[in-house]
Amino acid sequence: MELAMTRPEREAFLAGVHVGVLSIPEPGRGPLSAPIWYGYEPGGEIWLVTGRDSRKGRLLRAGVRVAFVAQSEQAPYRYVSVEGPVVSVAPSPGDGEERQLAHRYLGREAGDAYVASTAARREAEPNVLARIRPERWLSVDYRKAYP
Numbered sequence: 001m002e003l004a005m006t007r008p009e010r011e012a013f014l015a016g017v018h019v020g021v022l023s024i025p026e027p028g029r030g031p032l033s034a035p036i037w038y039g040y041e042p043g044g045e046i047w048l049v050t051g052r053d054s055r056k057g058r059l060l061r062a063g064v065r066v067a068f069v070a071q072s073e074q075a076p077y078r079y080v081s082v083e084g085p086v087v088s089v090a091p092s093p094g095d096g097e098e099r100q101l102a103h104r105y106l107g108r109e110a111g112d113a114y115v116a117s118t119a120a121r122r123e124a125e126p127n128v129l130a131r132i133r134p135e136r137w138l139s140v141d142y143r144k145a146y147p
Helices: 007-015 055-059 096-106 108-117 119-124
Strands: 020-024 032-036 046-051 065-071 078-091 127-132 136-141
Touching: 007 078, 007 136, 020 046, 020 055, 032 055, 046 055, 046 096, 096 108, 096 127, 108 119
Parallel strands: none
Antiparallel strands: 020 032, 020 065, 046 127, 065 078, 078 127, 078 136
């Protein structure tokens, strides 16, 4: 039985609400792997926001190849893993992207409260908006074998 997801299945899964894990190469060390909120629409790029001066923020730059994975937490398990280049890293243009992610993960009310509570941190350490182009995909959907 084939457990890999079809293209529409894997893109729909990645577009769902999951905490992603981003892995970025780090010279002289193993790759940095960290959980992160992200956005994705089928056929598009993965995007995320992080502090410019954070370890992730310092390692992310255009052209760097990264790996990204999202998984379900309940059995039967599913996951999508992608590899691809960072296509852009730019100053976050305001709190719009942060708010969009906070609403996605926390809901509107709690998301707005989160954005308000982190305003001082963003002022002291501005965020960057990074975009990743998925090029290689790996996926498994164990529901296909264990419905």
